[in-house]
Structure formats: structure tokens, C-alpha cells
Amino acid sequence: MTDALTPEALEAAxxxxxxxxxxxxxxxxxxLHGGRLSRGQVQAWALNRFYYQSRIPIKDAAIxxxxxxxxxxxVWRQRILDHDGEQEGDGGIARWLRLTDALGLDRAYVAxxxxxxxxxxxxxxxxxxxVRERSLLEAVASSLTELFxxxxxxxxxxxxxxxxxxxxxxxLAYFDKRLSxxxxxxxxxxxxxxxxxxxxxxxxxxxAALTFKCDVLWAQLDALYHAYVTPxxxxxxxxxxxxx
Amino acid sequence: MTDALTPEALEAAxxxxxxxxxxxxxxxxxxLHGGRLSRGQVQAWALNRFYYQSRIPIKDAAIxxxxxxxxxxxVWRQRILDHDGEQEGDGGIARWLRLTDALGLDRAYVAxxxxxxxxxxxxxxxxxxxVRERSLLEAVASSLTELFxxxxxxxxxxxxxxxxxxxxxxxLAYFDKRLSxxxxxxxxxxxxxxxxxxxxxxxxxxxAALTFKCDVLWAQLDALYHAYVTPxxxxxxxxxxxxx
Numbered sequence: 001m002t003d004a005l006t007p008e009a010l011e012a013a014x015x016x017x018x019x020x021x022x023x024x025x026x027x028x029x030x031x032l033h034g035g036r037l038s039r040g041q042v043q044a045w046a047l048n049r050f051y052y053q054s055r056i057p058i059k060d061a062a063i064x065x066x067x068x069x070x071x072x073x074x075v076w077r078q079r080i081l082d083h084d085g086e087q088e089g090d091g092g093i094a095r096w097l098r099l100t101d102a103l104g105l106d107r108a109y110v111a112x113x114x115x116x117x118x119x120x121x122x123x124x125x126x127x128x129x130x131v132r133e134r135s136l137l138e139a140v141a142s143s144l145t146e147l148f149x150x151x152x153x154x155x156x157x158x159x160x161x162x163x164x165x166x167x168x169x170x171x172l173a174y175f176d177k178r179l180s181x182x183x184x185x186x187x188x189x190x191x192x193x194x195x196x197x198x199x200x201x202x203x204x205x206x207x208a209a210l211t212f213k214c215d216v217l218w219a220q221l222d223a224l225y226h227a228y229v230t231p232x233x234x235x236x237x238x239x240x241x242x243x244x
Numbered sequence: 245m246t247d248a249l250t251p252e253a254l255e256a257a258x259x260x261x262x263x264x265x266x267x268x269x270x271x272x273x274x275x276l277h278g279g280r281l282s283r284g285q286v287q288a289w290a291l292n293r294f295y296y297q298s299r300i301p302i303k304d305a306a307i308x309x310x311x312x313x314x315x316x317x318x319v320w321r322q323r324i325l326d327h328d329g330e331q332e333g334d335g336g337i338a339r340w341l342r343l344t345d346a347l348g349l350d351r352a353y354v355a356x357x358x359x360x361x362x363x364x365x366x367x368x369x370x371x372x373x374x375v376r377e378r379s380l381l382e383a384v385a386s387s388l389t390e391l392f393x394x395x396x397x398x399x400x401x402x403x404x405x406x407x408x409x410x411x412x413x414x415x416l417a418y419f420d421k422r423l424s425x426x427x428x429x430x431x432x433x434x435x436x437x438x439x440x441x442x443x444x445x446x447x448x449x450x451x452a453a454l455t456f457k458c459d460v461l462w463a464q465l466d467a468l469y470h471a472y473v474t475p476x477x478x479x480x481x482x483x484x485x486x487x488x
Contacts, residue, residue: 021480117468121481122366127322129373211481215362218479222363223463226470233469235462236265237455 006128010203014141014193014210018148021214023109024155028221031229033155035163040241043103044228046096047239048120048220053096055124057083063139075188082181095174102171106169110236115239119223127216134209141193141206142213153178174236251438254447258437258454259386260391265458268399272465275473277399279407284485287347291483292364292464295357297340299368301327307383308377317467320385326425346415357415359483360431363467364472371460378453385437385450386457390430397422 005013022031031037032045067073074180085091100110113194124208160167172192197206227234234240249257267273275281276289304323311317329335344354354357375383397419401405404411443449471478 027475027477117463118479119363119367119463122370122460122463123363124372125373126366129369150376215481216366219361219363219366219467222470222477222479223466226466230475231271231469233271233466235466236457237459 001179002081002200004198004200005203007008009191010193010206013203014144014190015147017210017214018145018181021211021218022148022152023214023217023221024152024174025153026218026225028229029033029152029156032194033159033163035159036151037164037229038241038243039103039164039166040243041228042167043105043241044239045224046100046103047110048116048224049106050096050100051116051120052109052220053076053083053093054112055128057093059128059131062128063136063143066136066139072192074097079181079185082177092174092177099171099174103166103209110173115237117223117238118235121222123219123223130209130212133216135205137193137196137202138205138209140189141197141209144190144193145213145217146182146188147190149186150179152210153182154225170191186232246444248442248444249447253419254432254438254450256375257451258388258434259391261451261454261458262389265455265462265463266389266396267458268392269270270462270465270469271422272399272469272473273396276435276476277403278404281408281473282485282487283408283410284349284487285472286411287349287485288403288483289468290344290347291349291354292360292468294344294354294460295360295364296368296464297327297337297358298370301337303375306372307387310376310380310383316436323425323429330431331428336418336421339421343415346412347410359481361467361482362479364464367460367463367467371457374453374456381437381440381446382449382453383409384433385441385453387433387453388430388437389457389461390392390426390432393426393430394423394443397426418458422449 018129020135028045032042037045056082060083064073064076064080067076081091083092085094088094097110103105110196113121119141127142130142134142141169157175160172161169193206197203228241228244232244256280272289276286301324303326304320306322308317311320314448325335329338332338341351341354345351357365371386374386382430401416401419404416406411410467434476437450441447466485472488476488478488
């Protein structure tokens with residue numbers, strides 16, 4: 001039996017998970033941000049990542065549906081607005097589709113998610129299930145990967161603009177918004193976890209939830225790497241780039 | 245709107261899914277059965293596959309819990325007996341642990357599933373969910389990969405005995421049993437699907453369920469290939485073979 005961590009020590013433990021396991025360390029991102037992928041490989045990334053984007057408001061609605069506190073819900077509901085927008089064509093999902101448009105992907109095909117790797121679906125669906133079924137504390141803690149996203153987003157935007165002539169500036173509007181949204185969301189979630197995770201078992205559950213979420217992100221890049229980089233084994237039925 | 249298939253045409257459509265998507269076509273199996281893996285790579289396969297084995301009786305119990313017909317349940321319960329055995333040390337899971345023992349893996353480590361690839365867990369858990377949540381017809385149809393397993397098992401046993409001096413004959417007892425169990429199970433499930441899937445929508449759902457299950461098996465091998473063959477990127481926290 002370990003003693004409870006102070007809130008500051010818990011935050012340090014959570015940040016250590018990110019340092020070891022956040023997907024900024026994944027070799028697929030080094031290729032993506034270094035301009036070393038073909039247009040077809042960037043298409044595969046954007047197409048698969050769309051599935052993740054499309055599940056985020058569903059995940060956040062699951063969290064909302066489990067929160068007793070109106071104040072918590074008032075804050076958390078902003079995430080759903082951010083992704084779904086005020087009207088059609090607005091919000092993070094619509095901005096992601098402008099990226100896939102710019103990459104030359106058919107919008108109906110992207111939105112159908114028909115070409116997504118099964119491994120992407122399994123990983124993302126595992127995340128939605130986790131949020132539905134574990135404690136609210138674990139669900140909130142699993143969102144804390146956003147603590148680590150501003151650095152990767154900055155690298156991505158700079159690297160993609162420099163590395164890919166086929167990616168226009170306006171196609172990356174999704175990421176501009178996330179640069180302000182993610183820190184606001186992460187700060188709230190971190191405060192919540194530091195306040196609510198007081199017992200050692202709760203603290204370990206929060207750390208495990210963030211570890212799980214890092215695994216969800218990492219597994220998506222492993223699957224992209226295997227299918228579209230090396231050795232380039234696209235599973236039956238999944239998207240095949242024209243330049244493959 | 246398509247017409248309903250005859251039972252024979254439905255069977256042909258299901259067998260066509262297996263021909264296109266069953267994991268006997270996966271390059272990882274070519275390496276495994278061809279004696280071209282190191283001991284550590286075979287360990288990684290057996291360790292990950294243990295997680296799948298460990299979920300099979302849970303999956304079958306979910307099917308049992310959803311079946312109204314005592315006759316159906318009397319037949320299907322045999323699958324649980326086959327995997328869990330009559331007493332400790334008996335049954336398919338225990339036989340799988342004798343394989344991991346023979347490969348030099350620590351039994352407590354294997355049973356903990358701590359070193360399993362996250363992608364293995366996501367895929368296998370997706371299968372258990374599918375069986376819990378979809379129709380009984382789809383749950384049964386998803387088991388039909390066993391139609392295709394006798395050929396792969398024969399190849400595997402012959403290939404592993406010839407290719408790996410570190411695999412003794414008795415370590416492969418799991419597969420001997422499956423050679424008689426799988427056809428019996430698959431025949432019953434195929435008869436059920438041919439009898440119950442009469443409407444076109446039911447038939448398409450059955451075909452989709454088998455496709456889904458093929459994706460579950462394929463994704464596990466993709467993850468093994470990526471982590472342990474090429475490029476050999478083991479995700480954070482997963483099993484690292486001593487010979488890696």
C-alpha cells in the first residue's frame with residue numbers, strides 16, 4: 001500500500017506518462033512532420049485520423065452524460081460545440097474534412113469511414129468504451145493527452161507547410177483552433193483530476209487511464225506505419241493510396 | 245434491394261470471405277509456419293495469442309447468455325468446457341500455457357497479460373463486444389472463421405515442428421485438440437447461420453460479421469509484424485524478447 005501523492009506529485013506522475021508514451025515520440029510522426037511522406041501516406045493518416053475526430057464528440061457526450069455537477073457540464077459541453085460547430089460546415093470535424101478535401105480525398109468516402117484500418121477502429125472504439133464504462137475520474141484523466149498536444153501541433157503545422165507542397169495553409173485550420181482549445185480543456189481536466197484523485201487507488205487509476213489513452217494514440221500510428229510505410233501491408237478492404 | 249440468397253449461395257459467400265480475408269494469408273503466418281522467426285518472435289506471438297485464447301470462453305458465455313433455445317445452449321456450452329476444461333490444468337487455455345511454458349515464458353507474466361500489445365487487446369476486446377451487442381445471428385456468424393482453421397493448424401504444427409528446435413511436440417497439444425473441435429463447432433454454427441439468415445439484410449449482416457472477425461484476427465498479426473518483425477517497433481510497455 002502506497003501513500004497518497006500530493007496534487008503536485010500526481011501532476012508530475014501524469015506528465016511523466018506523457019514524456020514516455022505520448023505519440024509525439026512515434027516514428028510515424030517524425031516522418032509526417034519531417035516532410036518525408038508521400039501524398040498518399042498523408043492521405044492515409046488524415047483518413048484514419050478522421051475516424052478518431054468523428055468519435056471525439058461522442059466520447060465527450062458520454063462524459064457529459066455521467067457528470068452530476070451542472071458546473072462541470074457547462075464547462076465540458078464546450079468541447080462538443082468545438083467539434084460539432086454552431087452550424088453545418090463549422091467546428092473541428094468540418095475543419096478536418098477541409099484537410100481531407102485539400103489532400104484530394106473524396107469527402108463521402110472519408111465520412112463513410114469505409115477505408116479506415118480495422119486497427120484504427122478497434123483502438124478508437126476502445127477509447128469510447130473506456131470513457132463510457134470506467135469512473136468519471138478515469139474518463140477525465142484519459143483526456144489529459146491534451147496536456148502534451150500544443151508542442152506536437154506546432155511541429156506538425158510548421159513541418160507540413162514546409163514539407164508538402166500539396167498542403168495549403170488554410171487546410172490546417174483545424175490545428176490553429178486546437179492550439180487555444182487544447183490548453184484550456186487540459187487545464188480544466190488536470191485541475192479536476194488533481195482535486196478528485198485523493199486516494200492512492202484513485203491516483204493510480206488516473207495514471208493508468210492516461211497510459212491507456214497514450215496506448216490508443218500510439219496503436220493508431222503503429223497501424224498506419226505497418227500498412228503505409230514499412231512494410232506497407234494494407235489490410236484487406238482498407239484505403240489504398242493511388243501513389244502506393 | 246437484393247434478393248435473398250439460397251442457403252448454399254450464402255455458404256459460398258461466407259467461404260469467399262475466408263478465402264479473401266482469413267489470416268492464413270497474412271505474411272506473419274508465412275514466417276511463423278516457415279520456421280523463419282526467432283524464439284523471441286515466436287514467444288511474442290504465443291504471448292499475444294494467449295490474450296485471445298483467454299477471452300474465447302468469455303465470448304462463448306456471452307453467446308450462451310443470449311440464446312433462448314436450450315438445445316442451442318447444450319451444444320454451444322461444449323466450447324466453454326473445451327477451453328476451460330474439467331479441472332485445473334485441463335482444457336485449451338491450460339494447453340496454451342503449456343506452449344508458452346515450453347517457449348520459456350514465465351507463466352505468471354503470460355497470465356497477467358501485462359506484456360500484450362495494446363493493439364491485441366483492442367482487437368480482441370472489440371470481438372467480445374461485438375458478440376455481446378450484435379444479434380445472436382451475427383455473434384454466431386463471427387465464429388465461422390473456424391471453418392478455415394483446420395488447414396492453417398495442420399500447416400502450423402508441421403511447420404513449427406520442422407522449423408523450431410525449441411518447440412517440442414507435446415507443446416503443440418492445443419492444436420491437436422482443435423483439429424477435431426473446430427470442424428464440429430464450425431459445422432453447427434454454419435448450419436445455424438444458413439437456417440436463420442433468411443432475409444437479405446440478415447444474410448448481409450452475417451457476411452459482415454465474418455468479415456469483421458477476419459479483421460480482428462488480421463489486425464493481431466499486423467501488430468505482431470510491426471512490433472516484432474519489421475520494423476520491430478515495440479510499443480511502450482509491451483513484451484521485449486531477450487533475443488531482440
